[in-house]
Amino acid sequence: NVSTLHIDKVKKKRIRKKLYTELLEVSEDTASERRTKVKKINATNLSRLQGDNFIASVSNVHLQEDFPSSTDLEEPEVKQIEALTNGKVNIAFDIEEVEEIEEIGNETNELTEEIKLDRNDTIRNSLSTPADHKKTKKLTLNPKMREALSKVKYSELDTAGKERSLATLLTAYIDVCVNCGFLNRAWATLNHYLNNGDIKVNDGKVFDALFSGYAKAGKIEKLLELWKIMHTAKIKPSILSFIYRLESIARSSKHDKDVLLNTTLRNMFDEGISINKLFTDTKWKGDTREVVLEAIRAVRPNFNPSMSKPNINYSNPLVNHLNKTQNTNLISPADRLLCIDELRLLFHEQLKREKELYVQVRSVERSQATELVTSYRNKLAALQSNWEKIIVDAFQRDLAGLNSFHHNVRRCCYQLNIYPYLTVLDKHEYKDIIMNEIRKLAEGSDAYCPNVSILYKELGNQVKIRYENKLKSDEGLLNKLKGVYFEYSRWYIGPRTDNCINGRQKWKTISHKYQKGPTLEFETAPWPSNVLIGVGKFLYNIIMRDIKIDVNILRKNVNNERLLPAFYTVYKYSNHVVKEEVKAHPLLARLFRGACLPFLTFNVAEVPMVVPPVPWTSLYNGGYIIAKTNFIRLPHQAVLQWERLNNLPNSQLYPCFDSLNQLGSIPWKINVPVLDLVIQIFNDGGNSKLAIPEPPSACPFQESEIHPATTKEEKYQAYKKRMLIRRKKAEMYSLWCDALYKLSLANHFRDKIFWLPHNMDFRGRVYPCPPHLNHLSSDMSRSLLCFAKGEPLGKKGLDWLKIHVVNLTGLKKRDSIAERLAYGNSIISLIIDSAENPLNGKKWWMESEEPWQTLAGCMEIRNALQCPEGSENYISHFPIHQDGSCNGLQHYAALGRDTAGAYSVNLSPCEKPQDVYSCVAALVERERNNDATAGIKIAQVLEGFVKRKVIKQTVMTTVYGVTRFGARLQIAKQLKDIDDFPKEYVWQASTYLVAKTFASLREMFSSTREIQDWLTESARLISQICGQNVEYITPLGLPVVQPYSRFSKVSGNNKASTTSNINCHYGMDMFERPNVMKQRNAFPPNYIHSLDSTHMMLTSLHCEQAGITFVSVHDCFWTHPNTVHIMNKICRQQFVSLHSQPILSNLSKFLVEKYSYSESDDDLYEPINITTAKHNLNIFLKQIPNLGDFNLSDVLKSVYFFS
Secondary structure (H helix, E strand, C coil), X not given: CCCCCCCXXXXXXCCCCCECCCEEEECCCCEEEECCCEEEEEHHHHHHHHCCCCEECCCCCCHHHCCCCCCHHHCCCEEEECCCCCCCCCCCCEECCCCCEECCCCCCEEEEECCCCCCCCCCCCCCCCXXXXXXXXXXXXXXXXXXXXXXCXXXXXHHHHHHHHHHHHHHHHHHHHHHHCCHHHHHHHXXXXXXXXXXXXXXXXXXXXXXXXXXXXXXXXXXHHHHHHHHHCCCCCXXXXXXXXXXXXXXXXXXXXXXXXXXXXXXXXXXCCCHHHHHHCCCCCCCHHHHHHHHHHHHCCCCCCCCCCCCCCCCCCCXXXXXXXXXXXXXXXXXXXXXXXXXXXXXXXHHHHHHHCEEEEECCCCCXXXXXXXXXXXXXXXHHHHHHHHHHHHHHHHHHHHHHHHHHCCCXXXXXXXXXXXXXXXXHHHHHHHHHHHHHHHHCCCCCCCCHHHHHHHXXXXXXXXHHHHHHHHCCHHHHHHHHHHHHHHHHHCCCCCCCCCHHHHHHHHHHHCCCCCCCCCCCCCCCHHHHHHHHHHHHHHHHHHCEEECCCCCCCCCCCCEEECEEEEEEEECCEEEEEEEECHHHHHHHHHHCCCEEEEEHHHCCECCCCEEXXXXXXXXXXXXXXXXXXXXXXXXXXXXXXXXXXXXXXXXXXXXXXXXXXXXXXXXXXXXXHHHHHHHCCCECCCCECCCHHHCCCCCCCCCCCCCHHHHHHHHHHHHHHHHHHHHHHHHHXXXXXXXXXXXXXXXXXXXXXXXXXXXXXXXXXXXXXXXXXXXXXXXXXXXXXXEECCCCHHHHHHHHHHHHHCCCCCCCHHHHHHHHHHCHHHHHHHHHCCCCCCCHHXXXXXXXXXXXXXXXXXXXXXCCCCHHHCEECCCEEEEECCHHHHHHHHHHCCHHHHHHCCCCCCCCCCCHHHHXXXXXXXXXXXXXXXXXXXXXXXXXCCCHHHHHHHHHHHCCCCCHHHHHHXXXXXXXXXXXXXXXXXXXHHHHHHHHHHHHHHHHCHHHHHHHHHHHHHHHHHHHHHCCCCEEECCCCCEEECCCEECCCCCCCCCCCCCCECCCCCCCHHHCEECHHHHHHHHHHHHHHHHHHHHHHHHHHHHHHHCCCCEEECCEEEECHHHHHHHHHHHHHHHHHHHCCCHHHHHHHHHHHHHCCCHHHCCCCCCHHHHHHHHHHHHHHHCCCCCCCCCHHHHHHCCCCEC
């Protein structure tokens, strides 16, 4: 029965949007930021917020009250900035979101604002704690005022973003059409958007893309017709435009070429472009250079290009002295390892791999080819063979349907669509791409699967990579690259004392001699993310619709076939968002696992190289030979930093290029004895204590019995237990696969020398490109790697090996170097026993903090002691590590010249190493003891539990921006791991310890807190008032842009279109407003990361010039045992050199120049709030914290600075 419901008419109301408020209050002595809850403020009361006489006061908060009770947690957060002193700022300003919310039919306006208690947003990642506040004047900015303050108005950003999106999409589309021979399609599409779109086409690169097609075809009439259109649109022709015009004349069948050539040259001169400039500022493709030169000589017979030598020197005060170096210490990192003929053979092997895009590696998994396994393999092979045929047919069918649709639907073919992108390769190459994706999905983990948009994008990118490789081959780039590389490799094997002091200089010098043919710095038009997603979705549709599996395939004596999709879509609710994922049919996953395939397949860019990497000489040239290597790791929508990089003179990035080249030039080899032992344990079922993952089958599970008497709650608990076990097994499988990949790759390279090309993230932090086998990984992974080049231990080498092993155990962190060495000598029998009988002896190495590296060190010491020529002559390949002492705090202490802080992080010389974690723990224990004496319950409960380990992670990550909420989780985890600690007090105790830890850090690092607060507040004001992302330049010249923006639903929507057409607008950070919270919280840690990377790069460059081996794991530096003393000296010298620069002053000048408002920006009629906000921003950016009196030169004498 359906009953009728009576519904009363109600007055329609607009949904009231909840807004979050941040208040900044500035007095004569301090500035404070707080959050507060504001409800139902009507228009009458709004004037109080905007008036100058509005006074706010905050109660005093003392250190003893810093740990909140249940009610304290709900109080507004208060943030103190003590950098504003001496009355420099007298008027406060408060940035507040104000939005009018009307009730329909009601004239009364209300402001409804509420604060959301967010784990990341509410808790400040500063060392500061609440302090006293004085009364302040308050200033309110509504959204209109904030828009008026913004450097670039949102309407301008929106228009510029749409124009940039369309231009990028058109350039990529036309470039693909030209290379596929679709010139008419490219012309029709460009003409469509020129005449029928609301968005202007005003980028000359779009026209240049089509000019290149007409130039290759010799269609001068079409080119000149397009030239007129470009002229009408008032777009200035580029150097490339004139090059293509000259090329098209030369390739045309016209008889009056001389007239056309002279006219073109006159037009070129009118634009201020000389003939010689065509040859000095152009990146050539194919034989275009020779064709253009011949055309010019037809009317200028005596012309010869004048090519000046490339500028290969530095232009940075930190490294300029290296320009004068006549280096006699330059030694090949592969000295005596390979001859030139071997290197050439290896080059061809590497090139073959990169052309094939994938590398097959034999798995180390111990699996017997049983009858069942053989059956699984045969069935899987038959399935894959059938799928290959199905994929080719399905691809041709869908492509033909797409083409037919475009021809039958009016105007559809004129719009941007994915059809040309699906014709750039042979159909069998698309088949190979899809088959590799099927394998990856079927072998993947059940616990994690990326969102479908990520899958689409990655699959589309595989098409793009193959397309770029095809172009490089078609343009004749590979032949030229081979000649340059062979000459470079001869220098790499035996560098001579010429004017080149590193690989970049030599590569550029050699390239300069090879002027004919294409330029090695190959660039193609980038494919925007929505193109990649569109192409990927087209290919994924084949996987989802056409790839079937017989569900009876594993059943015996069942002949009837029942086909079901091999892959299906699932929807998951995660973080308030529904995500679409692709899963393999359980039967297919079972078939892949049961087949125990003997080979693993890796993308070539995930595997180390067998030859030295190509040196980085530009943003687009370096790393792998032809495989795409990005200089900087950035998401697709982060284009602003690429914009800054492209606008720089190339020489500004030379120090960064050279550091990446030095790190990538170091050859590696596998520590075979350790590898064999790890593989043995791995195949014997793993060992959780030694961090060797166990297979999922080791997870114990006893199925709960369900019977009629089972209650609903018992069924729920059984289901919950089953889900937890399933998740645990999925996690174990992921870890097991990760170890399998690492060990299989290590086994593949067991008798080979290999190299690790490097690139960096947006802050300048450096990483190896291969993700599985590298030295930035776990303890086990690091133990597998050794330097390929060996060095004799010398007099002190054996001592450094012993000290290194003791360091790895973590037992003597507070002891001096001499005491560590003495301890190493005292346990030499345990070290030898560990090396001789790792699994059956006393197993001392297993108790170490880093057991596998400790075992590797024990074996090296044993080998050195057994050397017949004596330990001094033993050739060691073993890397010795020197770690920074809480490196982030070291940089803060040096920036602020903080004497007390410098001493606690070993910038000052001392007899024994200072352990900042123990120092903080001691201060926390002191406060806890005082509170316990005062009768505070939680302080009494914590007696005996305030240990170094409990607060170490929080101290370590505080400098890198950990929030109080995150710190609370860290400490809670440590407390839970203590068996004797009462579990009911974990959360209360962690809250207490977070407050005490932060307060102790304030006490120890006063300058650090002030600098961190200044960075944080600067970022907040820049992003909130100026409406721009925070940018800075590192001391080595790398421009950094924080890529945190708030993308609108339209611009940020990079999902695949429901049709084959491409959305003309996609998100780019340079055309969006910044995410203020992320910009603010990320600036201090990002800036410190940039400084520690700068220090590493300086050490890298100077170690190369000293002729010693150097690699790094961020703030952990590696070298041979006999060169530790040289590296240590360079490391300290470069730290002092870096911090002798006026780093904060330079940063302040840059921020002021970029973000401050000039007097001409002031409007006589603008609200006083806006004028005040501009004025105070200008002042704040100039107010860098005062420096202490620490003497930087003390670092040169500090033994434990890096140790």
